[in-house]
Amino acid sequence: MADKNSKQPENVPGPWYVDTTCSLCRVCLDEAPNLMKYNADETYVYFFKQPETPEETAAAQRALDVCPTLSIGNDG
Numbered sequence: 001m002a003d004k005n006s007k008q009p010e011n012v013p014g015p016w017y018v019d020t021t022c023s024l025c026r027v028c029l030d031e032a033p034n035l036m037k038y039n040a041d042e043t044y045v046y047f048f049k050q051p052e053t054p055e056e057t058a059a060a061q062r063a064l065d066v067c068p069t070l071s072i073g074n075d076g
């Protein structure tokens with residue numbers, strides 16, 4: 001389970017986040033490319049946008065579900 005006390009600092013404020021255990025496997029980017037992206041030096045990904053629609057929330061949930069390291073959280 002992702003740890004909200006270890007969020008990547010670039011996540012935009014809100015319930016969805018990536019924590020510091022991201023291993024950069026990239027699979028979440030296929031599910032939520034409109035919400036998540038690489039940081040500048042491509043060492044992790046983060047939420048640059050919080051979901052605002054049911055479709056975006058579903059995309060974020062798919063990203064959470066496929067993350068092999070359980071690095072994505074939605075508990076703020």
Ligand code: SF4
Nearest residue numbers: 022023025026028067
């Ligand atoms: S799926 Fe998880 S480990 Fe892979 S890049 Fe996304 S947040 Fe990081």
